[in-house]
Amino acid sequence: MASMHHHLIWTTYGTWLPGDERGWLRSGVPAVQPPDPATRAACHGLMREEMVLLDDRQIRVVTETIMAHCQIRGWILLAVAAKTNHIHVVVESDRDGNEVRDQLKAWCSRRLSDLAGLAASTRKSGRRRWFTEGAYVRQIEHDDYLREAVRYVEEQREVVDNGQ
Numbered sequence: 001m002a003s004m005h006h007h008l009i010w011t012t013y014g015t016w017l018p019g020d021e022r023g024w025l026r027s028g029v030p031a032v033q034p035p036d037p038a039t040r041a042a043c044h045g046l047m048r049e050e051m052v053l054l055d056d057r058q059i060r061v062v063t064e065t066i067m068a069h070c071q072i073r074g075w076i077l078l079a080v081a082a083k084t085n086h087i088h089v090v091v092e093s094d095r096d097g098n099e100v101r102d103q104l105k106a107w108c109s110r111r112l113s114d115l116a117g118l119a120a121s122t123r124k125s126g127r128r129r130w131f132t133e134g135a136y137v138r139q140i141e142h143d144d145y146l147r148e149a150v151r152y153v154e155e156q157r158e159v160v161d162n163g164q
Helices: 037-046 056-073 097-115 143-161
Strands: 004-011 076-082 086-093 136-140
Touching: 004 097, 004 143, 056 076, 056 086, 056 097, 076 143, 086 097, 086 143, 097 136, 136 143
Parallel strands: none
Antiparallel strands: 004 086, 004 136, 076 086
16 A cells, blocks of 8 residues: 555543534534534443543653654654644554544554553552544645644644643
């Protein structure tokens, strides 16, 4: 498969539920949906664990894990910014964007569980949901989009690096 560029964004568990006041995405609907407090409340009621906000140490683990996994896979990481409630990645890979997303999220989840002291045999009773299901996955087909995506993610990282 030829190399492709992907723009990926995923949120931490429970931080951006369907119905959110900031708008939200419904599967199969191309537009951002308006706030819906009833939908948000219903989804909040279905949560099996507490919302996840990453601390500085966890943010470092996520960033380092993404960098290491890209290197192992031979993917070119163009930009990454991990924040308390979401992760941004721009990457060039020989895989479909959904596969890249799934691998990165899985490895980050493993490393976060390791950091939290959840041994493989006890993970079922410990935190397993670090991130929401799915993610924003877009294949980047134009150089302008690629430049803007990298710029945007780097700006997000600068906000984190400056303590904002």
